Amino acid sequence: MCAAWLYTRPQELEGAGSVQYTDADGSYQIHLAKSSERFEPPKVVNVKCEPGEEYRFPLCVTFYDSRTGENVSHSMAKKIKYSQISFEQPENSAYPWRATEPVYSGARPDAALTSFMDFVLESGSSRIIWTLGMTNGDTIRLYLDMEIEEIPVMHYYPEDTLMQTAEELQALVDEVDRTIPPETIVYLHLPAVTYTGDLTIDQHPINLCGSEEGRTVFTGHIYVTTMAEKRINYFDHIDFLGSRDRIGISAADRVHLTDCTISGWKTGVLAYGDTWVNAMHCRWENNQIGFHFNADNADGSRVSHTQYTGNQFIGNGTAVLLENVPTDISLKFADCRFAGNEVDIDNRCRQELDISQAVFE
Template identity: 45%
Template sequence: MEQKCPHCGADLPEEASFCPHCATTVHRRKAAKVPVPMLRKALTVLLVLVIVSAVAGGLWLKLKPKTYDEYGQVIYTAGDGTVYQVLLGSNADRFTPQPQLTVSCEADGQYRMPSRLYINNSGSGEDANQAFLELVESASAEFIHQEDSPSPMVCSQPAYNEALPDAALISLLDFTGESTPAELVWTLHMKNGDTIRLRQTYEPELIEIRDYYPEDYPMDTMEDLQALVDQIEKDVPLPTVVNLHLPAVTYEGELTIQARPFNVYGSTDADGSRTTFTGTVFVTCPNSDIMYFQDLDFVGSGTGCGVSTSAFFRATNCSFTNWETGVLAYGTCWVNVISCRFDGNQVGFDFNSTGEYVNHSLFNDNHFSNNGTAVLLEAVPTDVTMDFQGSVFSNNQTDIDNRCDQPLDLSQSTFDIKE
């Protein structure tokens, strides 16, 4: 089929690509495409993928839960930017972490101490316990690395303890002189998915014990006993434990213990007479371990104190009769009386201490009778509940004068009708 030239109108063969008459091109030319190398395409795609991956990875790293695992303390930044110092300690110092502790033990001793969780605002140094705990989903504690211990250390699960109100949480640790070194691990699971692990190592260390018996040392009179106490205070360094085993005699006059703790154990002779003090025993040694007095009688003449103590003190199976005050606790100490008798005193037990440390909340199985005031609570360290379970109050003018409004548990106490 013939076609005509679009330029001059001449007849052209069907397959003609130019006109022989006017010498012009019959078909419209197309611009040639510039080829793009395959390598450049691949590099472009790869670059896009790298950028997308980097953005996604950064986002994932920013948002993924974090795990902190340190000894003693962790510095933790919350989602709102607040920086917290999260630390473990065993004493009242809320700013100094204690990643390692050596605890002195007697070979046959049983012990309990707290591991305390403190939270501080790293910027201001203020107590941040409450704000931080609102971010915590759960908290747990466990001891590890003590598979071969003959007496494994045991811990309670973290909880608030009213006896140690400055700590956010505490775990109570129980161990003996036979316990071997162990590692305590606290685990805090945060609500945002983060995990905080805080570790402490505990190493029980056996301490020397020295026992003093009347067969070996003079202690029949108060002069003998005071001289022996004074000599031991000079010669026996801490933390050696000193146990005084006293004969069943009556000591006239006052005894002063002021430089180091003593454990004092009384005895009973064949006719039933016990070790007895008729003068005040003054206990004033500062920052000492608990002093234990056991199986002793304190018999007064209507004035003074049976025991006057500003040191940590516990009386067990002792009696206090006819004193102005049977036991006076003052200063910053914590004092317990357990299974003791208070009879005929103006005040049986007077607690007037402003300390911050509690070692035992039980005041059980005491018998208070014929006292003006059986128990006078003027000031008591912390707001721990004092538990008088098994204690009996009989024929006292006033059973308990709770001037400081200390929390008390009297649910298992007995109050007799006054005669």
């Protein structure tokens, strides 16, 4: 009788990254990790941060049957009564770690619950504690230690660096390739000039920042072939103005565009190979094809952002051509405007889209 009481009394379990759990129906491995893939989660996660930047990544709770290895998150999620996330972090931090409410996410369908962690460099290292209260009274605590490391950053400005012409800019990019360590983030703060030649970014990822005093303009072809595993080339506040027989930007590595104008090209932006390209608050005008997504060699691991908020597609032949998109996650075109295009969206690969908040004229 005493043994039966001990077996049925509520359990309290704790583990770093994972825990073995048994209830009346079976035995399970519970994982806490940045994805829902089947692997042994680390107990410590090292995160590299750039000063002044905001960061977010998902944490997933996933259940596996200990005997078969089968993912049983859907059935086990019904046994979770409540879920809470807390942090052991410096007191009175001006930038404390934060977490979104743990919920089921269609973007990570194999996980029982997903929550997004929000932090900055100044948040500092922290322990994330995820507590699960089960319907049978059991309590499970999983934790991960987050170690924050500052990323080195280099800034180049036109006041002290030659970058007035396309040739000078290419020479600077080539110098970065030769002299700057791969882990260093590089910003080129461009002057308000028109670059008439082509530019190739083929080794070290580069962030191109347009002038704050006027518009920086490129009329040549931009090649991005860096193939950096975890880095993104950011292009901000720039006009790419071209001719109808050329491609404006061809990207075989990840590129994010913000507040840019892409106008007058045969193809404004081409994403191809193993890559992901995102654009927000950009104007795509008078192109034969505005944005062409044809990442036919990508496996989805390089997807970085599926929001395409605030873009305007005006007077293009085809505004958006989706030929190969390496994700099943919906692309969201919130606050986008499509006007005067012959074709607004040519969705050849039948990519899932959210155009509920877009305007078509």
